[in-house]
Amino acid sequence: MLSPALLSAREQTRHSLDLIPKPQKVEIGEGVFKLNSATAIVSDDSFNAKYLAGILNGSTGLGIREGGNKEESNTITLSINPESDIPQEGYLLSVTPEKIVVESSTSKGSFYAIQTLLQLLPPSVYGNPTGDEKWEVPCVRIEDSPRFPHRGLMMDVSRTFFSLDYIYRFLDWMAYHKLNVFQWHITDDNGWRIEIKKYPELTEKGAWRGPGEVLPSAYGSGNKRYGGFYTQKEIKEVIEYAAKRNIEIIPEIDMPGHSKAVISTYPQTGCDNKTHFISINGEVKNVWCVGNEENYKMLDNIIKEVAALFPSKIIHVGGDEVNMDNWKECSKCRALMKKMKMENPAELQNYFMQKVEAIINKYGKTMAGWDEILDGGTLDPSTRIYSWRSVRKPLEAVERGHQTVLQLSEYYYFDMKQSPAERGHNWAAIIPIERVYSLDPVESCNIPENRKELVLGAQGALWAELLNKPSRFSEYQYYPRTCALAETVWTNQELRDFNDFQTRLEKTHFERLFHMGIAFRVEAPGVIYKGNRLVVTLPYDWAVVRYTTDGSEPSCTSNIYTGDIVTFEPEKFRFATFYKDLFKSITVTADNIVPDYIKPETVIETSFGEQRSFPKSNITDYNFNTYWRTERTGVEGDYVTYLFKEPVKCSRITVNTSIPDIDLYGVTDGYVEYTYNGTDWIRGDDFADNSAVIVPQDGKEIKGVKIVFTDTTDALCVALQDLKIE
Numbered sequence: 001m002l003s004p005a006l007l008s009a010r011e012q013t014r015h016s017l018d019l020i021p022k023p024q025k026v027e028i029g030e031g032v033f034k035l036n037s038a039t040a041i042v043s044d045d046s047f048n049a050k051y052l053a054g055i056l057n058g059s060t061g062l063g064i065r066e067g068g069n070k071e072e073s074n075t076i077t078l079s080i081n082p083e084s085d086i087p088q089e090g091y092l093l094s095v096t097p098e099k100i101v102v103e104s105s106t107s108k109g110s111f112y113a114i115q116t117l118l119q120l121l122p123p124s125v126y127g128n129p130t131g132d133e134k135w136e137v138p139c140v141r142i143e144d145s146p147r148f149p150h151r152g153l154m155m156d157v158s159r160t161f162f163s164l165d166y167i168y169r170f171l172d173w174m175a176y177h178k179l180n181v182f183q184w185h186i187t188d189d190n191g192w193r194i195e196i197k198k199y200p201e202l203t204e205k206g207a208w209r210g211p212g213e214v215l216p217s218a219y220g221s222g223n224k225r226y227g228g229f230y231t232q233k234e235i236k237e238v239i240e241y242a243a244k245r246n247i248e249i250i251p252e253i254d255m256p257g258h259s260k261a262v263i264s265t266y267p268q269t270g271c272d273n274k275t276h277f278i279s280i281n282g283e284v285k286n287v288w289c290v291g292n293e294e295n296y297k298m299l300d301n302i303i304k305e306v307a308a309l310f311p312s313k314i315i316h317v318g319g320d321e322v323n324m325d326n327w328k329e330c331s332k333c334r335a336l337m338k339k340m341k342m343e344n345p346a347e348l349q350n351y352f353m354q355k356v357e358a359i360i361n362k363y364g365k366t367m368a369g370w371d372e373i374l375d376g377g378t379l380d381p382s383t384r385i386y387s388w389r390s391v392r393k394p395l396e397a398v399e400r401g402h403q404t405v406l407q408l409s410e411y412y413y414f415d416m417k418q419s420p421a422e423r424g425h426n427w428a429a430i431i432p433i434e435r436v437y438s439l440d441p442v443e444s445c446n447i448p449e450n451r452k453e454l455v456l457g458a459q460g461a462l463w464a465e466l467l468n469k470p471s472r473f474s475e476y477q478y479y480p481r482t483c484a485l486a487e488t489v490w491t492n493q494e495l496r497d498f499n500d501f502q503t504r505l506e507k508t509h510f511e512r513l514f515h516m517g518i519a520f521r522v523e524a525p526g527v528i529y530k531g532n533r534l535v536v537t538l539p540y541d542w543a544v545v546r547y548t549t550d551g552s553e554p555s556c557t558s559n560i561y562t563g564d565i566v567t568f569e570p571e572k573f574r575f576a577t578f579y580k581d582l583f584k585s586i587t588v589t590a591d592n593i594v595p596d597y598i599k600p601e602t603v604i605e606t607s608f609g610e611q612r613s614f615p616k617s618n619i620t621d622y623n624f625n626t627y628w629r630t631e632r633t634g635v636e637g638d639y640v641t642y643l644f645k646e647p648v649k650c651s652r653i654t655v656n657t658s659i660p661d662i663d664l665y666g667v668t669d670g671y672v673e674y675t676y677n678g679t680d681w682i683r684g685d686d687f688a689d690n691s692a693v694i695v696p697q698d699g700k701e702i703k704g705v706k707i708v709f710t711d712t713t714d715a716l717c718v719a720l721q722d723l724k725i726e
């Protein structure tokens, strides 16, 4: 066996076996261990042995059995010795041509050794084998244990409901990446999704939105009844499934904000203010009343059931994004402020949090919440803070003596776009995979040495407002960014290097993801136009780039790019990267051919009022990044008219609504009209995917364009944009 000290850094990369997350110490030996039908698994942990045999037999078909004797050859031994000094989740994996031996001090360590072992086999060990594989494991000695104890993902099942089946698959994928905490964001404004036996209406009513339901439709759920929930029995089964895979499930019951689902079901839980202030997510009547003592009884009953159901020590209570103006006008909240001599509504939030903290502690659990819960007062030092608002928040939490987990919006929000033209939000940042990888949870947050232990780890989050599409979009957002996160929280910082990670990802791990059944994101090709040529840069060595020449979407039958394309009409070409012709990247044109839009001086006439932060003037300034957000929802009969000071000669006008490049607040039901003479209006297309296009008759000048609403829009406001006139 070669000592790693003898290998140069480059050779180590070449021999790295493309493991993700990268283990702490790898020594590569000579030869391979061959799996065959006589291979036996000898184990101190029957679940782990069954788990390994299940996966191996599922793909190899070898019928590997449990049993045998560890002294014999052709065995895989999983031995657990609680006395050993191997760290809790650590393991020692040794592969020789004769045997595979795993040592650990707990079944967790043994489980992670299995994950590494699976990665040492061909990627199709996870599923879909071709039948041509050599089921061989290279000889290695790996000594490994995680850097952080908290390695998580958060899933929002309120804005979009995910089936149980999907959650099970999701947990498998987490386990393959050695992640160990699943935060289940199980209530929010747009759906309460956990059965509470004492308050059955929370799910009978609060889990559903649409016409005639207590919750209005939202996030593309349209005019149909949308929703769902999990029974306590189902949740219990999920918890058990996860526990076997060393995944702790932390429930999040978001309060006092993000609570429209409760308050719509039990209106007495809300405040009695006349004016209803809107939350940052555009919701009203979504805040628990702090001054209503009855509410704490209900919260106690809810928490009691949650505490009994989830074995985790942690109950996460959100605490984020409360519009406290609601409390300032509520009679009960005002009375409480007066009684308690409070000056600031943030103190009310602290009052609420302290009461909830006491309830949670009473049931033997520890409270966790988003970093806002530290505003306005103090909490028990046992309370755990999930830092999201900025990289300064983790420091603030640990300085105040709290443990913290990083779910930083600028790095770990997987609902953010991966590049500007992709699906997703962008309010926190555009988050390509490099950015996820780039953060050191301790160093980058300036955590002093003596507070390091309080940083428990990090988690990626997928808020689900923009996922009203098949589950493929969830995987597109989570993977491969989750792989970068997994390495951040598992592998010691000095071993981490993005280029090395990217190489392992490209060379082998994408293939693993595919065999795991994950429809991950692939990067679009780079395209530039220079000297009459379209030149394409492949995003990966293996990338297949296909293109069309007529402006249509590339498909898996389109031409394959093999070299520079000579053309005088570069704008007609569209390119995309394909993975096995099964899924593809976004479609791109050459980067440097931007249409030169016509920008006439324009006046707006409308049935909507003005809005301060996103004013109407934003849609006539031809800054295509800004938009006008109306002060209310759109209803039948509403209109927005763009009148040109001078008639405009053009070939095409695109009327985009929604936040620019984000599928939110667009016109759902409506059409466009246009006029040649300023008085007669001609009906154009209906809105589809937030847009409508007007193509004037040859040579005719246009004097104005109008958006006409035919039904109530899907959200509490409408986002409108500048016209794109070509």
Ligand code: TNX
Pocket (backbone or CB within 6 Å): 281, 320, 321, 370, 388, 413, 415, 425, 463, 464, 465
């Ligand atoms: C902020 S992060 C939220 C969520 C949204 C998300 C969208 C946090 C604690 N609250 O309610 O879904 O932004 O990116």
